Amino acid sequence: MNFIEHTKVRKEKFGTVVFDTLTEKIFITDQIGAEILQLIEQGKNLPQIINMLGDSYDGDKQIIKKDTLAFADELKSNNIIELQE
């Protein structure tokens, strides 16, 4: 899983900005979304990200998995990432 070329990610005090410079669209995520983006930048795949979030946060692991998959789908549908696995 990696970012599509010309997609840029930048942290701001109000959240993280994802800038798809190809379509010239801007997206803003909350803190957990930003964490996922950071893990993608580090080259982690989706199962690794789900595990790491499950370890970091209290709460139902199934819900964390479901939310993470939904977020990844959203990133993919907006052409921010490409899934390789």
Added chain:
Amino acid sequence: MDILAEDKKLSRLTNPGPDDELRAILKGSNFDDYKSPLFIAWQLNSACNLGCLHCCEEAGHSTPDEMTQKQALDFCRQIVDLDIPYVAISGGEPLLCPHIFDVCEFIRGNDISLKIETNGEFIDEQTAGKLAELKLRSVQVSLDGATAETHERLRLRGDWAGAVAACKSLVENEVNTEIVFVPTKFNIHEISDIIDLAYSMGVYGFYTGKIMRIGRAAKNWDILCPSDEEYKKFFDVLQEKTAKYEGKMKIYHYPYDVVEELKYRLECPSASLLVIPNGKVKLIGPLPFICGDLKKESLSQIWENYKKAWQKTEVVDFTRKVIADPKLLAESNNWREI
């Protein structure tokens, strides 16, 4: 975890356009919350081989106080240091600037997205190859007609065949190529044909929108500005072609004119800066205000100036006057330091 889309184009720079729903979504992420601009529009030079009737920059001859290669590269370093993700280089005609490739290599060498806006007339096979090596976000070529006669009537001393050949060369070299078309009374009737031409050449995208009443376009407004009826037909064609080429070629159009944009920007300025060839930084293209000078101040300082400038009475009052009387847009290049 949420992802909120500002589903608006950046062609007139960052932040959402005048859309209430998006404004509500993005409440709390105003331009002054950004640590630095998200986008730099950089007019690298003033020199141009053409004399387009609608040129926003009133480009032509180079001016003696333009940034040197050293100053330009120092500016690039500051862009990198401030983590600015996206730069668009235009002119004048930027390929006439002797250090354009030094600048582009620096920007791309630091993984910043880069678009070059050109008339295409200096892109031969060799230059297309060099541009391909830079892996640019895109090269945008201005093509203002589906025929040489129409294009060259608007773009004085222009060479339609040369611009078309440039597009083909860029596409052959796998450069992400886009065409920009500015509708005027002279060429608006060719919108359908030029979109078809763009598709036949295999370009990635086609950009258009209402002509901006700035610079030379403001001076020639009465002979250039299409009528409401012409615009209606134009947007109908755009809608039809967008559907026709969906999934094959991107067709972008910005639906707002400069006055509509200024009304919105007064409330919500964009997270972007416009740098002109001498290193001065404009608040926004349609207004004459200069909020900094890269030869004297850091980019970081200018970003702070920019944020404050939008609150100044002089700026607010003049912008309101322009909104009430768009003829004042002709003053956009009579710079005023604030």
